[in-house]
Amino acid sequence: MxxxxxxxxxxxxxDPRQSAKVTYPLFDILFSSLCAVIAGAEGWSD
Structure with missing residues (x-):
């Protein structure tokens, strides 16, 4: 993809978050999470 x-x-x-409290855009979080899963991450500590 x-x-x-x-x-x-x-x-x-x-994005359901309050805009004043957003540090990172939702797209960045989703993309980073996808990359982590592809790389074999199994939890937050990976």
Whole structure:
């Protein structure tokens, strides 16, 4: 999956967080999480 496809598929997801408390955009969090899972992460400490 290329980055453009990932962006297209996940751009419809609404960010429920309060905008004043957002440090990282939702896309960055989702992409980092996907990369971690692909790399074999099994939990938050990985």
């Amino acid at each position: 290329c980055l453009e496809n990932f962006t297209l598929h996940f751009s419809a997801i609404q």
